Amino acid sequence: MQFKNATVRTQLTLGFGILVAIVLAVAVLSVNSLGKANDRFKTHVQQVSARESLVNLILSGVKDSSLNIYGLVLVSEAADIEAGKKQVAAAEERTTAAIAQLQAAIAQHSDVTDKDRNFVAAIFKAEEAYQPIAQHIVELALDEKKAEAIDRMNRELRPQLITLLNTADQYLKYSKQQAKESLDTAQRAYQQTRLIFIIISLVALSLAVILGWIIIRALIRALGEEPAVLGQVVQRIASGDLSQVTGAKTAPQGSVLAAIGEMQEKLYQLVSQVAVSAESIVTASTEITMGNEDLSRRTEAQASSLEQTSASMEQLTATVKHNADNAHQGNLMANDASQVAQRGGTVVERVVSTMHEIASSSGKVTQIINVIESIAFQTNILALNAAVEAARAGEQGRGFAVVAGEVRTLAQRSATAAKEIKDLIGESVDRVNIGSKLVDEAGSTMQEVVNAVKGVNSLMAEITLASSEQHTGIDQVNKAVVQMDEATQQNAALVEQSAAAAESLKQQAHILLQGISEFDISRAGNLNGTTIAIR
The missing domain is CATH 1.10.287 (Helix Hairpins)
Structure with missing residues (x-):
């Protein structure tokens, strides 16, 4: 059965059904795309950002530790030395805890790459090499072997610190590159999704326009005229005006307007015939009455x-x-x-x-x-x-x-x-x-x-x-x-x-x-x- 030959109910059901299906498809794609974007955002915020924070904590701990070691070598007061010792211990403790958390994150996070693992392993290795040297320099400073402590600090600790800082900095750059790539991926996904939505929307709009045009054309063909005009015509006929319906002759066959026009013609013929017959009856009955009256007079006279x-x-x-x-x-x-x-x-x-x-x-x-x-x-x-x-x-x-x-x-x-x-x-x-x-x-x-x-x-x-x-x-x-x-x-x-x-x-x-x-x-x-x- 062709769409144009279907009933109005079928056409409206199919038209709106297709539009509803398209809207549902767009909604499902939107929800899916938003879910993926949300997952990527959550991954970036919860995992990448968390690892960056841990690396920054490691850098902060190492920097604090190195500064306190330099201070410990330079000070001479016992109280300052004791305070410096505690600060170095606290910084090393923070660094150790951050490294442990970073290792745990690397093991747990789903977006970790081999490069992430290599960077973390390099940081851990640099920190392991840095930690004994720093501890030995602290001991030298406590033993007031400042010259030896300064020598070893410049000769051994400084290179390890630079290695650790460079490794951490490279990892941070890599992490930022990952974030940028994630953003680029999200941007591309957004553009693709937007393009898909635009295409689907254009298709839906085109289908809506086509179906609307077909349905409107079918309705106009079935009605023959606007519903308001049909209402006025029917109201005029109902009020007794049986003048010719405008456009009924040229209306599509089988349309409501054509049917109304045919009804008007049939009503006109019927009412006209009834009127002619009624007037003939009136005339004939009048003549019969007059004839009967004359016959009655004649009959009375004859009687x-x-x-x-x-x-x-x-x-x-x-x-x-x-x-x-x-x-x-x-x-x-x-x-x-x-x-x-x-x-x-x-x-x-x-x-x-x-x-x-x-x-x-x-x-x-x-x-x-x-x-x-x-x-x-x-x-x-x-x-x-x-x-x-x-x-x-x-x-x-x-x-x-x-x-x-x-x-x-x-x-x-x-x-x-x-x-x-x-x-x-x-x-x-x-x-x-x-x-x-x-x-x-x-x-x-x-x-x-x-x-x-x-x-x-x-x-x-x-x-x-x-x-x-x-x-x-x-x-x-x-x-x-x-x-x-x-x-x-x-x-x-x-x-x-x-x-x-x-x-x-x-x-x-x-x-x-x-x-x-x-x-x-x-x-x-x-x-x-x-x-x-x-x-």
Whole structure:
């Protein structure tokens, strides 16, 4: 897996892990170098300096011893001689102790070289040669053999002292040379360590810069923009501003900025579509509400008209029923008249005696005919009213108009027939009045009467049948009107429910518009060529 394709956590872990490893390596090298430098310093201070101090003590003891010996040779007072003797003894004791310590240090110290051992051996040898001579000179001085003491001091002690001092001085120079070499070594080690540290630091710095650049580049590529800018963009979208995200189109694919841009576009499209749909719902619900209100008014008007029509039909039904009853009664009377006319043909001989009865019957028939004419006239009026009401009912009253027309035709025919009957009855009455003069014509007249009565009977039968059919048709029309009234009432209720549902839909659409009004898409572009501005 390439570093650039790794996750941010992996990149940060690897980057900081490498830097931590480098820092730890530098720390370990630093501690190690400091430890070695400290060891060298401790060795120089504790060992080299200690040996130099011991050599200086030896030189000091030898010098003190030689000076006291010279003094002892020169003094003459017993007290001075005794004091000089003690000083020589003390100096020799210090010298002996220092030599012993130097030998022990040479044996114990870890940085001792063969040259150190040779120098110490030379010092010890020179001191061993110097010590007996010095002791013998002290004895000569105590024995007051000063001339011999001075001679031996100049001839033997002085050369040994010079040898001892030169050897010690050479050793001190060698020790200083060693110290200088140690310092040079330390300086070189310091320079090497410093160079190593500089190289490691440069490498660490380079790695830090490279890793930092790679991580920053990977982060910027993954984010697409600075985190603060991304925060502002997300906050702006969260606040409802769905305007186009700057740089989202050119952001690397899969970056946070590109994802935010895609989210903004999807939100914009969704909110725009919801806004368009909500506005369409509001418009449609408003139109539905208006249509329902208009339909409700029309339905109420139609229901009112149907109620009036139903009332009129009930009246018409009652009238037609009454007309049918009268027609039936007229039919019965016509049958009776027919029977009477038939019997009249057989009892012509009784014409004269029954003329008055015929006149009386003719009068009754005239009254009946008047009733028939009145019924026919009323039927005609009712049929005319029914035709008018059917015309008002429009398409729904077309069938009723046909029935009303037939009823009117029958009523006219009934009126015509009644008029004819009336004319015939009038003629019969006239004939009755002149019956005495027209006895010879009584037979033919009676035959005509019989035929006329048969015609009346036939007309009355037709009127009765027509009245029955008219009653049946009007009853069906009445039932249809009642059903239409019930259906109209149901339609009115449904219209009210539909109006309430449309109003509720309109309110919900307004609530939806208020909900999406939190989003500002007026600057975000347009959808299908139409700019949507909610706010």
